[in-house]
Amino acid sequence: MSNQVPIAEGLFTWPADQPALLGSRCRDCGIANFPASTSCMACSGEDVAVEELPTRGTLWTYTVQRFMPKTPYNSGESAESFQPYGVGYLELPGGVRVEGRLTENDPEKLRIGMEMDVIFEPFRVEENGDEVISFFFRPVQ
Amino acid sequence: MDVAIVGIGIHPFGRTPARSGLQQGAYAARLALQDAGVQWKDMQFAFGGSASAGSADALVNELGLTGIPFINVANGCATGGSSLISAYNAIKSGEYDIGLVAGFDKHERGAFNADPKALGIGNWYGEVGMMMTTQFFAMKIQKYMHDYGISNDTLAKVAEKSFINGSKNPNAWRTEPIGVEEIKHSMMVNDPLTKFMFCSPSEGGVALILCRGDKARQFTDSPVYLKAATLKSRRFGSFEVFAPSQALEQVDGPTVDASRAAFEMAGAGPEDMDVMQLQDTEVGAEIMHMAENGFCEHGEQEQLINAGATHIGGSMPVNTDGGCIANGEPIGASGLRQVYENVVQLRGHGGERQVPGDPRLAYTHVYGAPGISAVTILQK
Numbered sequence: 001m002s003n004q005v006p007i008a009e010g011l012f013t014w015p016a017d018q019p020a021l022l023g024s025r026c027r028d029c030g031i032a033n034f035p036a037s038t039s040c041m042a043c044s045g046e047d048v049a050v051e052e053l054p055t056r057g058t059l060w061t062y063t064v065q066r067f068m069p070k071t072p073y074n075s076g077e078s079a080e081s082f083q084p085y086g087v088g089y090l091e092l093p094g095g096v097r098v099e100g101r102l103t104e105n106d107p108e109k110l111r112i113g114m115e116m117d118v119i120f121e122p123f124r125v126e127e128n129g130d131e132v133i134s135f136f137f138r139p140v141q
Numbered sequence: 142m143d144v145a146i147v148g149i150g151i152h153p154f155g156r157t158p159a160r161s162g163l164q165q166g167a168y169a170a171r172l173a174l175q176d177a178g179v180q181w182k183d184m185q186f187a188f189g190g191s192a193s194a195g196s197a198d199a200l201v202n203e204l205g206l207t208g209i210p211f212i213n214v215a216n217g218c219a220t221g222g223s224s225l226i227s228a229y230n231a232i233k234s235g236e237y238d239i240g241l242v243a244g245f246d247k248h249e250r251g252a253f254n255a256d257p258k259a260l261g262i263g264n265w266y267g268e269v270g271m272m273m274t275t276q277f278f279a280m281k282i283q284k285y286m287h288d289y290g291i292s293n294d295t296l297a298k299v300a301e302k303s304f305i306n307g308s309k310n311p312n313a314w315r316t317e318p319i320g321v322e323e324i325k326h327s328m329m330v331n332d333p334l335t336k337f338m339f340c341s342p343s344e345g346g347v348a349l350i351l352c353r354g355d356k357a358r359q360f361t362d363s364p365v366y367l368k369a370a371t372l373k374s375r376r377f378g379s380f381e382v383f384a385p386s387q388a389l390e391q392v393d394g395p396t397v398d399a400s401r402a403a404f405e406m407a408g409a410g411p412e413d414m415d416v417m418q419l420q421d422t423e424v425g426a427e428i429m430h431m432a433e434n435g436f437c438e439h440g441e442q443e444q445l446i447n448a449g450a451t452h453i454g455g456s457m458p459v460n461t462d463g464g465c466i467a468n469g470e471p472i473g474a475s476g477l478r479q480v481y482e483n484v485v486q487l488r489g490h491g492g493e494r495q496v497p498g499d500p501r502l503a504y505t506h507v508y509g510a511p512g513i514s515a516v517t518i519l520q521k
């Protein structure tokens with residue numbers, strides 16, 4: 001079985017039975033942020049704690065990326081194999097709106113307000129065979 | 142003390158393989174000096190910016206080594222506006238009488254590829270394909286269309302107007318009118334925005350000569366006064382480009398803040414503006430910026446655009462030179478192009494694209510990453 005590594009440390013719990021995005025919440029003003037930060041963008045406070053964010057939310061807005069971005073885009077795709085992908089903000093109750101890639105790229109199947117789950121799946125495979133795991137938003141099935 | 146613009150110069154926007162970005166900046170600077178009837182050695186200071194074409198202060202190699210204090214300004218799409226504010230304050234402080242502001246650029250073809258690290262964002266954000274300004278603009282107008290009932294036809298009509306205005310501007314890049322159907326059915330780039338609804342990175346240069354208001358008539362018979370120049374960055378809770386997350390509670394963005402501050406500074410309101418240049422990196426931005434700058438209510442745009450209000454002969458002419466959509470966006474020069482166009486309009490030199498009725502007050506607005514806006518108000 002191939003080795004699975006997260007795309008960045010501290011972005012989400014990994015490995016975990018039920019992985020979740022990691023945000024930070026300010027103990028002074030209660031505002032949450034993603035990714036977790038060491039200070040609060042709302043009140044400048046430094047008393048922040050890391051917490052797991054909810055794994056289901058509603059789609060706040062979205063688009064579909066139709067052309068392949070230049071570097072730093074690094075998906076392992078070539079110009080020929082590139083597949084358009086959806087991007088959106090998912091509103092997580094009590095937390096924040098997080099931007100992420102969508103598993104769906106057909107705009108006809110996307111609508112503002114639809115429920116989506118945060119899932120964690122391989123994004124690309126490194127030359128050494130490692131699977132790089134990232135987070136995606138998937139319509140609730 | 143008033144600050145006046147007494148000289149303007151522009152290098153045509155678009156693609157000029159024969160000239161470097163720096164040479165395009167020098168070309169614009171020489172025209173601005175000539176317009177004000179002054180020499181480069183008369184300039185007491187300069188501010189300038191370029192994102193991809195080298196340091197702006199290298200202009201001294203082209204224009205002459207005079208010992209001038211030349212400060213480089215880098216503030217994304219608001220670079221030109223930031224240079225102008227710096228020059229405005231330098232003169233207003235009483236330190237200098239006259240100086241130059243310049244902006245130029247020369248970008249590669251294709252969309253910008255920003256570096257996440259430069260903005261304090263992790264590399265992962267770019268690796269997964271979210272470091273894209275085009276996505277932000279598409280997602281912002283998508284939400285706006287949902288909330289305020291703006292149609293796809295209205296998006297296309299904005300671009301149609303930009304290309305019509307561009308066709309009347311000899312310095313524009315896109316000079317052929319393109320119809321609504323062709324715009325709507327051109328390649329989809331980021332839903333709901335098609336290829337012809339976006340501006341592209343391009344090349345160009347603009348320079349302005351600023352001086353103390355009380356000395357303006359020494360240099361020109363038609364001075365234009367800078368009644369306001371403001372710059373604001375985002376507050377917590379506004380929805381901005383390159384944001385891995387955003388707050389659940391939304392507040393007004395930097396455009397609203399910069400606009401309000403500018404109107405207060407000028408002692409005027411949106412209803413007083415006779416011509417306006419609003420950041421239109423894509424058609425959705427122009428639509429939303431109409432309301433964010435106070436020129437209409439949210440949701441009123443569809444009716445106004447259908448009625449032709451934003452055309453040159455309309456009640457609120459927007460982007461009379463074709464805007465970014467017809468000129469492309471050389472980052473360092475783009476905000477100054479708007480000011481250049483407003484000076485042309487206030488002087489009554491707009492030719493085919495002149496706003497009728499002897500315009501007296503003119504407004505510019507730029508927006509850029511990671512959430513900054515600059516506004517100017519000019520008066521003749």
